[in-house]
Amino acid sequence: xxxxxxxxxxxxxxxxxxxxxxxxQIIIKVSRQMVYKLIKQNCFKAVKxxxxxxxxxxxxxxxxxxxxx
Numbered sequence: 001x002x003x004x005x006x007x008x009x010x011x012x013x014x015x016x017x018x019x020x021x022x023x024x025q026i027i028i029k030v031s032r033q034m035v036y037k038l039i040k041q042n043c044f045k046a047v048k049x050x051x052x053x054x055x056x057x058x059x060x061x062x063x064x065x066x067x068x069x
Contacts, residue, residue: 003027003064018047018054028064 006027019027024035036053039046045059 003068016057018056019060021053021055024055024060 006029021032021035024030024038025032035055038044039053039055044063045056046053047056
């Protein structure tokens with residue numbers, strides 16, 4: 001499944017403003033540790049909540065577009 005298909009599948013039920021770490025793992029097919037490393041490197045904006053990190057969709061999408069270029 002392509003990255004675009006992963007994103008579409010995750011967003012199909014509702015319009016998301018952010019992603020969980022698990023959703024980022026699924027989209028870009030990396031480990032949980034890699035997602036945390038990307039957050040720490042400020043690759044995209046993330047907010048820590050009581051439930052864990054939320055990655056801002058707009059920031060992630062922009063980073064992903066730059067990585068695919």
